[in-house]
Amino acid sequence: MSSRLVPALLITLLAVFHGQLWFGRGSVSEVAEMQRQLHEQKEANRRSQLANERLASEVRDLKEGLEMVEEKARMELGMVKPNEIYIQVTP
Secondary structure, three states: OHHHHHHHHHHHHHHHHHHHHHHOOOOHHHHHHHHHHHHHHHHHHHHHHHHHHHHHHHHHHHHHOHHHHHHHHHHHHOOOOOOOOOOOOOO
C-alpha cells in the first residue's frame, strides 16, 4: 500500500504546484502583465524625464541669458528701449 501512496502523493504535489504556476498568485500570465505594465511605466518616465530636461534647459537659459531674450524680442517682436531710435537697413 505504501508503494502506491508515495507516487500518488508526488503526483498530487506536482498537480498543485503546476496549478499554482499557471493560475495562482505570481502565475505566468500575472508576471507577463506586470512586465508589460513595467515597460509602459518606464516609457512614460522616460518621456517625462525628457520633458523635464527640456523645461529645465529653458529655465536656465532664461535665468542666465537675458541678452538672448532681449535679442530675440528685438528681432522677432521689434522691441525698442526707451530713448532708442529704430533704424532698419535693407540690402
